[in-house]
Amino acid sequence: MAKRCKGLNSKCFLITYLTIVGFLLVLWMNRLPLMSEEQRDIPVDMQAYIASPARPLPAFSLNTGNKLALTNTWFDGKWSLVYFSHSHCMPDCEPALQTMKNIQSNFANADFQFLVIGIGIEHETVDDLLDFLRGKQLNFTAATATQDVIDELASSFIALFLQTDYADGRYQIEQEHHLFVVDPKGRKYATFKPPFNQARIQAEFLKLRHFYAKTE
Secondary structure (H helix, E strand, O other), rough: OOOOOOOHHHHHHHHHHHHHHHHHHHHHHHHHHHHOOOOOOOHHHHOOOOEEEEEOOOOOOEEEOOEEEEEEHOOOOOEEEEEOOOOOOOOOHHHHHHHHHHHHHOOOOOEEEEEEOOOOOOOOHHHHHHHHHHOOOOOEEEOOOHHHHHHHHHHHHHOOOOEEEOOOEEEEEOOOOEEEEEEEEEEEEEEEOOOOOHHHHHHHHHHHHHHHHHHO
């Protein structure tokens, strides 16, 4: 959920961050009655990153730049790794993008797909984001939408970011570099948080798939 801040300083960021977190907690509590109770016995070593329960995503439509809309059905039947970012994220986003690339290499089959959702939509197009990814030799799907759609989707994933606009036209985006796993039923299934360890992430991904096969 993006908010505006007149200047970039630690106090401003902290206040805005806490406001966002408070809003998301209220949103979460309001949705709890509508969500299913957790029926799974989640292993202790998976509780830090698995969503409990798995969370259905809101209906959405994203622009991929090739005149084809990306909707919820894109997730059906496949495992997906989702990252919210923008084309000027380097070097902060390097670990997350490299982790996605490594997972893509390790699980190179049609059952996996990778999506980067653009959050800098007031300053860049989906083609700008796609060009950035291609420039880094990253073969991921890039998509974005209107601010309202991005905000709703970011709230559902709990992907936090803050955009600061300056009077001279410059801007800065600060973000959490979380990687989100969406299961073949189109639900947020897990969240991987930095610092990223490639061997650990791969092992956790394998555990997720095995646990999913046993419980779904």
